[in-house]
Amino acid sequence: MSECQAPDNFILRLMRGEALPHPIGETLGARILELDLAAGRLEMEFVGTDAFRNPAGGVQGGMLAAMLDDITASLATATATRDERCATLDLHTSFLRPATVGPIRASARVVRRGREIVNVTGELSQDGRTVATATATCMLVAARPKSSA
């Protein structure tokens, strides 16, 4: 990742306790377990809650997609400089098995880190079995100051 010589971004600040967690991270119970920038890998844990249940009683697939969006965007962001954020262009999720309420383990890997585009894959598992996978196309864009409106 030679394009990424001095990363200092939201995820690194979050891990150092210098940034507050984002609301969706808290909603999904997101917790970073391990970031290996050299290998382009991120390990996280999420928590499926009762509020995420579908009519069949499991964790809705879309909420698994939200977890996969969070981990893939977090990994792309972790490779960014301070002035960049990740805008996900595309998320393709496959649902392999039903997921139940409780902890969900997540891992993500950078497939290609271009100058602007980061291709990332992600996987969720529960009790050692893969429940969903995703490929994400992320674009690193200049961070804009938040509107106060």
Add this chain to the structure above:
Amino acid sequence: MSECQAPDNFILRLMRGEALPHPIGETLGARILELDLAAGRLEMEFVGTDAFRNPAGGVQGGMLAAMLDDITASLATATATRDERCATLDLHTSFLRPATVGPIRASARVVRRGREIVNVTGELSQDGRTVATATATCMLVAARPKSSA
């Protein structure tokens, strides 16, 4: 939709007030506006909340995927008989514009209703502009009684 001669399913019961909303539907602020089974179309509204915000301050893309999963699965389910439910195999979401906290309009359309597989497309818009689109591959499977565990 000749395969679907006497639909009576969770979505139709929900619309008649004979079924309680599913938890994820309530979390996403889901509301059915119009179902046209003959045309294979469903119109809904969702609500993006502060809890869905990403680090950039908008509604996280994954939560848009959750809304698109809900509307596409709801439409597939609406074509099902009483003893079938929808298991989504695959959800491919494209993010076109940032979405902000507030109401989000949704529409979905059946592209093909096979015996088991229903191909559905979905779209979300805000202030008349498309923010995300998705294609979903849904499988109608025999409903299993919920575990009491």
